[in-house]
Amino acid sequence: MLTSNSLNQTFAIANSGLDLEFSFTKAMEGVGLSPEIAHILWLPLPMALVLVAAVVGVLVTVWLERKISAAAQQRIGPEYAGALGILQPMADGLKLLVKEDIIPARADTWLFTLGPVLVLVPVILSWLIVPFGQKLLISNVGIGIFLWISLSSIQPIGLLMSGYASNNKYSLLGGLRAAAQSISYEIPLALSVLAIVMMSNSLSTVDIVNQQNTIGLLSWNIWRQPVGFIIFWICALAECERLPFDLPEAEEELVAGYQTEYAGMKFALFYLGSYINLVLSALLVSILYLGGWGFPIPIEWIASWVGQDPNAPSIELLTGSLGIIMTILKAYLLVFLAILLRWTTPRVRIDQLLDLGWKFLLPISLVNLLVTAGLKLIFPSAFGG
Amino acid sequence: MQGFIKKIAEYTREAVDAANYLAQGLAVTFDHMRRRPVTVQYPYEKLIPSERYRGRIHYEFDKCIACEVCVRVCPINLPVVDWVMNKETKKKELRNYSIDFGACIFCGNCVEYCPTNCLSMTEEYEMAAFDRHSLNYDNVALGRLPTSVTSDPSVQPLRELGYLPKGVMDPHNVPASEPRAGHLPNEILEWMKENPKDQTEKELNKINN
Amino acid sequence: MNIAISTQTICFLILSSIVIVGSISVVLLENIVYSAFLLGGVFMSVAGLYLLLNASFVAAAQVLVYVGAVNVLILFAIMLVNKREELKPVKGLKIRKIFSAAICFGLLALLIRVDLITPWSLPGPVAIGEEATARIGEHLFTDYLLPFELASVLLLMAMIGAIVLARRDVPTKDIGTGNVVNQSLLEKPNVPILIDKSSN
Numbered sequence: 001m002l003t004s005n006s007l008n009q010t011f012a013i014a015n016s017g018l019d020l021e022f023s024f025t026k027a028m029e030g031v032g033l034s035p036e037i038a039h040i041l042w043l044p045l046p047m048a049l050v051l052v053a054a055v056v057g058v059l060v061t062v063w064l065e066r067k068i069s070a071a072a073q074q075r076i077g078p079e080y081a082g083a084l085g086i087l088q089p090m091a092d093g094l095k096l097l098v099k100e101d102i103i104p105a106r107a108d109t110w111l112f113t114l115g116p117v118l119v120l121v122p123v124i125l126s127w128l129i130v131p132f133g134q135k136l137l138i139s140n141v142g143i144g145i146f147l148w149i150s151l152s153s154i155q156p157i158g159l160l161m162s163g164y165a166s167n168n169k170y171s172l173l174g175g176l177r178a179a180a181q182s183i184s185y186e187i188p189l190a191l192s193v194l195a196i197v198m199m200s201n202s203l204s205t206v207d208i209v210n211q212q213n214t215i216g217l218l219s220w221n222i223w224r225q226p227v228g229f230i231i232f233w234i235c236a237l238a239e240c241e242r243l244p245f246d247l248p249e250a251e252e253e254l255v256a257g258y259q260t261e262y263a264g265m266k267f268a269l270f271y272l273g274s275y276i277n278l279v280l281s282a283l284l285v286s287i288l289y290l291g292g293w294g295f296p297i298p299i300e301w302i303a304s305w306v307g308q309d310p311n312a313p314s315i316e317l318l319t320g321s322l323g324i325i326m327t328i329l330k331a332y333l334l335v336f337l338a339i340l341l342r343w344t345t346p347r348v349r350i351d352q353l354l355d356l357g358w359k360f361l362l363p364i365s366l367v368n369l370l371v372t373a374g375l376k377l378i379f380p381s382a383f384g385g
Numbered sequence: 386m387q388g389f390i391k392k393i394a395e396y397t398r399e400a401v402d403a404a405n406y407l408a409q410g411l412a413v414t415f416d417h418m419r420r421r422p423v424t425v426q427y428p429y430e431k432l433i434p435s436e437r438y439r440g441r442i443h444y445e446f447d448k449c450i451a452c453e454v455c456v457r458v459c460p461i462n463l464p465v466v467d468w469v470m471n472k473e474t475k476k477k478e479l480r481n482y483s484i485d486f487g488a489c490i491f492c493g494n495c496v497e498y499c500p501t502n503c504l505s506m507t508e509e510y511e512m513a514a515f516d517r518h519s520l521n522y523d524n525v526a527l528g529r530l531p532t533s534v535t536s537d538p539s540v541q542p543l544r545e546l547g548y549l550p551k552g553v554m555d556p557h558n559v560p561a562s563e564p565r566a567g568h569l570p571n572e573i574l575e576w577m578k579e580n581p582k583d584q585t586e587k588e589l590n591k592i593n594n
Numbered sequence: 595m596n597i598a599i600s601t602q603t604i605c606f607l608i609l610s611s612i613v614i615v616g617s618i619s620v621v622l623l624e625n626i627v628y629s630a631f632l633l634g635g636v637f638m639s640v641a642g643l644y645l646l647l648n649a650s651f652v653a654a655a656q657v658l659v660y661v662g663a664v665n666v667l668i669l670f671a672i673m674l675v676n677k678r679e680e681l682k683p684v685k686g687l688k689i690r691k692i693f694s695a696a697i698c699f700g701l702l703a704l705l706i707r708v709d710l711i712t713p714w715s716l717p718g719p720v721a722i723g724e725e726a727t728a729r730i731g732e733h734l735f736t737d738y739l740l741p742f743e744l745a746s747v748l749l750l751m752a753m754i755g756a757i758v759l760a761r762r763d764v765p766t767k768d769i770g771t772g773n774v775v776n777q778s779l780l781e782k783p784n785v786p787i788l789i790d791k792s793s794n
Contacts, residue, residue: 036597071418111631142724143650150654153662157634160669164627176673179666186662203727344410360400 046138050127058275061335062089068339096268104261108165115162116262116269122151122158123276129205130283133293133323137206144204145197148284149190152239156182159248159258162270166261174257177350178248181238184354185245188361189235192228195365195372196221196288199384209292211384217296222289224383227368229289231361233334236281238357240274243342247350278338279331286330293323423555430541431534432556433548434508439491441509442484444527448503451477455495455504463488464495484527486512487520507531606646612639630672634665648721651730 024045028038063078063086070077078085103109126148131137141147156179163175197203199221200211212220222229238245249257259270286292295302299319308315348356376383425432434440451468467481496504509531514520534542543556544565551566553559568576616636620629637660644653684690722729734742 072414074420074422076422076424141650143654146654150658153658156666161631164673183666340411340414344414
């Protein structure tokens, strides 16, 4: 683990990609500011960018969800707000924004307000580690993917908090269910991530993607970790409370689960949180298993075929934008799959849910981890020695 | 050991089966995305009601002889016929006639049995009201004719499924000249006249099948 | 004092005040649910302190283990337990309170003394930052292997114990009539493991 993969290192040096911070600092210094001030000016920019990206991603996902659901049911879907109803999520958001904020009379005001915040903030924080390119991420922290796992474990507290504070039996039951589901599916999720980490010798998302992009499509982790991919996807759906696993808000049994008493902007936070979580999960699946920003054929190969220097600025710009497009494309393909699954699978019962988590996914992911470790010892070249 | 292996094999088979069923379900959902919606954008588009559509009842006060047949054939004796006997002329004098469409089931019995044909069914079906009492139509309201879908300039009239050409599901953009599927009775009669009898029977069977 | 150091100082002050106020409230608050939620806040701020010390892996582990597992379990326990319970008034509550306060203050004094007499090296060793993950793994599997394995065995024992305690025992015979009754759950038979078979 101590010696980082030499291949990765040469790759990283060869393809440093776009370095926006460096260019920004240079530009600011050109205006006559000190590097420190330039750094402070730079700091809020990626954060604001990620917030905007997350919210726009949610708006697009909501629109897609409505349109694809409509297509699967031979309906038209939102049509009149903007072209093809593209502004419909915006209108929904605006409605929630100006709606009256109701706190039930016997509810616990403080916990009731804090609950949705605790659900949303960890999800947005997790966007820190999502790379859209070699240097296109907020912070390349060494603990990378582990940060996401630990942040997503905060969410159950927010769910329990809002469930308890609503002073409503449906809310409490929904909150408890959500927390139980979230805890049980986190374990197979973490184990399948561990198998990936074992192959890439690093927790950093950038390293994980780089390790997958040596020979393009064929080196993606999905071929080496097919079982892990399925486990991760099932667990991600469960963590997002998407349809086969949407027990916490099963409307036939629990009204709306922990969201029952919420209205206006606080409800919007839950709504936003669940969709940001969906997009985030899709992005992480594409990063962990589908080669992240990598193009199916390595750009360097194409550049050398055409006879271009891969480090030329124009090629780098092209690679960077192609990387962003590829990441988003893969993520939205997975979102599409999630929406299809939503209209295909019926909701599981709570005992089936826990059975699947503890008696199926957990043993399988343990076996997967063991097999990966064995393969790594036998074929160190193919499984990241 | 044997039992354990057997158990594992069974478990694996079940898991594979489950995955298989899931894939089949996904294929069905995916296939449905190919089918286009045939949505009629009501109130901007409306279907043309069929020829024998049983909508709101139209009533002609002047034709009515206050015989009360409509009341007798009505399942719930709904029509209210308010008449007095004119002693001098020894004739019934109709004052008022009303039907409560909040209770009417549009069975059409009154229309069927009316001896003077003063009752008839229109193609009006939009009778939503804020107050159920406003659904109680008197003879003036009953005498009004609804706006036809085809003559309303703000509405795009569309043909119903049964009136579309063969194989067409979407009523949009079907030219008016395109005939409906099948034959009208008069068309069949005309065609029977042109053809000898034994042959027509064969052909008729073909059509009916 | 440049911007980075002052930011760090402000963060340290905020986090440590949250830790102190939070933990005092955890002890003193009447409502047990508030105590549990505040405990989560305290754990989070401790994780923040780790982050200030450049130990991001330990911080993430702190959040995962203490907030994500321990605190959630505590909350679960509180919310699943029926809290309507009349407690008997304890005799001599005042004296007990005074005693426990005295012990607590004694512990505090001891801690302060240890803090004062220990020769802390300032500044401490340089933080290894990103390499910490690898270093921790190395230590866990070499010189700390025995404690690591012992901890895992202990956890396994605790898990098995919890399963045995939480297992639902279904009597196979009706208590009144003595007839054999089928009380299997929805799908699977539940074989009792804690019922003494000799008594039946």
